[in-house]
Amino acid sequence: MSRARLPDAVVERGVEGKKIVLFVLDGLGGLPRPETGLTELETAHTPHLDALARLSSLGALIPVSPGITPGSGPGHLSLFGYDPVEYVIGRGALSALGVGFDLRAGDLAARLNLATLDGEGRILDRRAGRPSDEEGRRIVEKIRGGLEPPEGVEVFLEHEKEHRVALILRGKGLGADLEDTDPQATGVPPLPVRALDQESERSAALLEDVLGQMRAIMEDEPAANGVLARGFAAYEGYPGFLERYGLRALAVAQYPMYRGVARLVGMDVLDIPADPPGLVNVLERHFQDYDFFFLHFKYPDSRGEDGDFQEKVKAIESVDPLIPRIVELGPEVLVVTGDHSTPATFRAHSWHSVPVLLASPWARPSGVRFGESECRTGDLGTFEGKHLMALALAHAGRLAKFGA
Amino acid sequence: MSRARLPDAVVERGVEGKKIVLFVLDGLGGLPRPETGLTELETAHTPHLDALARLSSLGALIPVSPGITPGSGPGHLSLFGYDPVEYVIGRGALSALGVGFDLRAGDLAARLNLATLDGEGRILDRRAGRPSDEEGRRIVEKIRGGLEPPEGVEVFLEHEKEHRVALILRGKGLGADLEDTDPQATGVPPLPVRALDQESERSAALLEDVLGQMRAIMEDEPAANGVLARGFAAYEGYPGFLERYGLRALAVAQYPMYRGVARLVGMDVLDIPADPPGLVNVLERHFQDYDFFFLHFKYPDSRGEDGDFQEKVKAIESVDPLIPRIVELGPEVLVVTGDHSTPATFRAHSWHSVPVLLASPWARPSGVRFGESECRTGDLGTFEGKHLMALALAHAGRLAKFGA
Structure with a gap:
């Protein structure tokens, strides 16, 4: 558990610019359709994500720990760097x-x-x-x-x-x-x-x-x-993003659950239209006002739970055209990942690892497209979700050296 | 350490069917022979294991933690989901x-x-x-x-x-x-x-x-x-498989040490003939009576300790024809791995990771044969042995979601 706290000690405060965008495609990870051997993400036509992947560090993210299927609360806490086993949220x-x-x-x-x-x-x-x-x-x-x-x-x-x-x-x-x-x-x-x-x-x-x-x-x-x-x-109160990371954070999410978890960790929260362009409109409008942006897109999870492979593919594809607009804003770090897998063949949240793409000038690229197969051999390896924030902060130049 | 205990909280009790077979080839992991660049497992002719690997999630298992060479006790405790650093067995x-x-x-x-x-x-x-x-x-x-x-x-x-x-x-x-x-x-x-x-x-x-x-x-x-x-x-007494995992477990092992560790975690224990077919005969006879089966095959380790590369290859090959008989029984999950590496060139237990194959309808396949090279880029990544049981339980549909 102490590892998840490491960033506290080395966080650089008062850094200007060097913004981080975390784009969560809920339930992104999938399983291959037997006919093609390709997952939903690998089936999707995503030329912009693929181009970005070629400039990114890739990895496979384990939301909680191997074999554990997270609910949305633990899945997001983990992405935000809060060990979900330590920070348990009660049902109430x-x-x-x-x-x-x-x-x-x-x-x-x-x-x-x-x-x-x-x-x-x-x-x-x-x-x-x-x-x-x-x-x-x-x-x-x-x-x-x-x-x-x-x-x-x-x-x-x-x-x-x-x-x-x-x-x-x-x-x-x-x-x-x-x-x-x-x-x-x-x-x-x-x-x-x-x-x-x-x-x-x-x-x-x-x-x-x-x-x-x-x-x-x-x-x-x-x-x-x-x-x-x-x-x-x-509810004990969690140390927030500003306190832990020195980040003024904005959440752009439509569903109450995700807005709620974001508020728990001290993000400002905006209600937005459900369509993907709406997310990026808000991002563009507020880009100067915050250091960290959490964008949440629900539909890959919903279509996965429906068991509709093709609709999950389409939900992922609907996001792809937005990537150039986000890149255009010039964040130091852009992470695209999910809070867990929701394979359409499985029709539910699952424990499988989630592909991660981390675009930054300091990335160590290894692949040619964004998908489970390339991410599993990516430079970030297979790692627990609670470490993602430290990786994002590091790539954004927001962590000091640990020890002399 | 609490992470290794997480499955306790989400274990589904009273699940019918959905059986798990853990086939341990003792000392399975090896090192390449310089002449070929292939390990013992990669040298072995194992058409059935390779066919199974194409339908399986693969990974590299670190028995205790990086660099630590386990004895047989800690190696097996880890495979059984008991953190061997927490559950120390004294020498006595x-x-x-x-x-x-x-x-x-x-x-x-x-x-x-x-x-x-x-x-x-x-x-x-x-x-x-x-x-x-x-x-x-x-x-x-x-x-x-x-x-x-x-x-x-x-x-x-x-x-x-x-x-x-x-x-x-x-x-x-x-x-x-x-x-x-x-x-x-x-x-x-x-x-x-x-x-x-x-x-x-x-x-x-x-x-x-x-x-x-x-x-x-x-x-x-x-x-x-x-x-x-x-x-x-x-000896404090360990919580057993039934208590922790809701699994009625049977161990089929010839050597006293392995029977002893299995008994420690509450498995029923059968003494069996040393030859591999004997293991599967017992499995077939008792398949309806238990939820979990631990099969132990000693010889890859023994031949590795002898420093006999070719005999270790043969020991591994002797197991291959049994795979179809195990698959035929229809377990929900079949794991083939080792408790540690015993490279013939090293002539002793070692700290190197061990190839893992996890066959299940919910696997995410990535390779075409069972061996160290393919396993290290497998979907399960490189993970500590204590997580193997959570993975097996998850793939067998025996873990509930963690958090809402």
């Missing part, structure tokens, strides 16, 4: 991030499910018949209207999707070593909020108050008349 | 394992050397003139016949080879922070058993009793009239 915090909630250090977060209870308070349906988003939002609004925050805390309730809601308590000294109230079974009542250490006892009492008020407010609802809580997590 | 415990002793959690083990003392009790020969195995066994039998275990412990004595003997004390609360009695010099008497912490003081007293009895029993021996003890180690 992820839920809050996923709806773009501005989570702050010390916040206690949980994932709630709206549920249906019978007359005796026993669980009939752990998902309240999967309400529509509209219905879910209506119930959350109703609870908000009636809820009185206990003394000393603020309470936030954010609807996510269907029966899923994020609950956040903000206050001082809120321990989060708490057992789920969701018994993961029907026919039994929800469990009480139980503290597993002394620091969490006040949190347990506050949550019993809040959950009790919720149940009273929801009492007359036909379906969603109860809640189940799980994944209690305190 | 290894000795016990090496003779197939059924080591249990809490046992205190030591390696003994039979030695020759002079009339004043000073060491004349630290190896008692290297007695024959027969002579060594006779002396161990004699000691066993006269020894009275101190109150509250069982005492086991197992002859290993020549002057080497394993001593095991079984009882409650036996601390093992003890200094060697072997002064590593002649002309001085053996040292007393000295405890380095309070928990080990009772062990020291018990050992003084046992070693004193031994010296008395051996008094009239012309050569082996003393013992030197070193490598005191308590």
Whole structure:
């Protein structure tokens, strides 16, 4: 773990210019289609990425560690240089991030499910018949209207999707070593909020108050008349990009999850149109204002999860024409990679390594095109994602010598 | 180190089918013969392994860490996913394992050397003139016949080879922070058993009793009239394959050492004929009864230690015809690799990486044959052995996503 922290010690502060662009094509890595032996990226017609690859250091990035399939949170933390095993994000915090909630250090977060209870308070349906988003939002609004925050805390309730809601308590000294109230079974009542250490006892009492008020407010609802809580997590606050790397960072991402993770590490966050040109328009507009730019493009992952090889190819191809516009801006370093692989044949996130291209005047080129086959023999080797930031900073002339 | 433990958190339990076969060709990795530039494996005619390699992910496995030459114990622990730096097996415990002793959690083990003392009790020969195995066994039998275990412990004595003997004390609360009695010099008497912490003081007293009895029993021996003890180690008990990975595991290995390490990690262990077809006969017979199979084939290592390049080639070739029979059984994952390199030109275990072949429907193939040259540019990259199990589990669909 200490290795991921090395950059802290050698980071050069106050460097002017020498900008870094990290372009994440979500789920970029793939598996070959048997007919051709070529992956999605290798099938795609990407003349600009290939030309850039000839001037770049290439490598194969392992998001977490060999064999481990990351969710989006850990995958991005790793790209940002935060060891995702060390910086674990609880489900509650992820839920809050996923709806773009501005989570702050010390916040206690949980994932709630709206549920249906019978007359005796026993669980009939752990998902309240999967309400529509509209219905879910209506119930959350109703609870908000009636809820009185206990003394000393603020309470936030954010609807996510269907029966899923994020609950956040903000206050001082809120321990989060708490057992789920969701018994993961029907026919039994929800469990009480139980503290597993002394620091969490006040949190347990506050949550019993809040959950009790919720149940009273929801009492007359036909379906969603109860809640189940799980994944209690305190968000500790991460050292941000400015503190760790001396980088003023901007995130350009459309989906709440990615905006949320970027905000966790101290990036400014902009909401942008989903189409790739929109990403670069924003980059052009703000290029002078920041040192680091995280551009997120979701569709290769989505099409991979659909199992649609050809559409994933097209999603990758849609990005290619933007490359000259980014290069034109003159960043010192341009990294193109993914947060994990989502092979269309596999229809899900996977553990396979992800191709990386790192363009810089100090690259050591080895290949003629951007694809898994060339990247696996690239100069950067096969390396864990948490090291990517150190490589980017080094190529941007933003790391000093380690030791004399 | 926590990284090697990550799989614990994401292991899927109760998965049916999706079997994993780990075929260890001991000492597989080699060095090229100058005349051809080809290693033993690359020289061998292995059409079935090569055909399998074309459908497999390839890689280069570093048994412990770069430059470290492992013994058989650490080499295998690493393959089984137990960081051998974290899970240290003391020399005493290894000795016990090496003779197939059924080591249990809490046992205190030591390696003994039979030695020759002079009339004043000073060491004349630290190896008692290297007695024959027969002579060594006779002396161990004699000691066993006269020894009275101190109150509250069982005492086991197992002859290993020549002057080497394993001593095991079984009882409650036996601390093992003890200094060697072997002064590593002649002309001085053996040292007393000295405890380095309070928990080990009772062990020291018990050992003084046992070693004193031994010296008395051996008094009239012309050569082996003393013992030197070193490598005191308590065996703590390891979490087993079922607990860590949800795998019912079977080991098919002929030599006591490998059976011993397999038993340490909770595998069922079968004794089998030494010839390769015997391994696969057993696999076929028990394929329905287990989830994971460890097959061990010793001869590439033995011939490498002999310095016999051509015989190591033949040992590897003898395995090749078995591959179709293993594939025919339909495991989800078949891994072929070694626990370390034993280059015939080097005549010993070495630190060089070991070729790995991982066959699975989710492999990302990159090469056309199984050998060091192709494996070093394989999709798995160069990785530490402790990650192999996570890779095998992932390819077998036995790991859940890490984080949301």
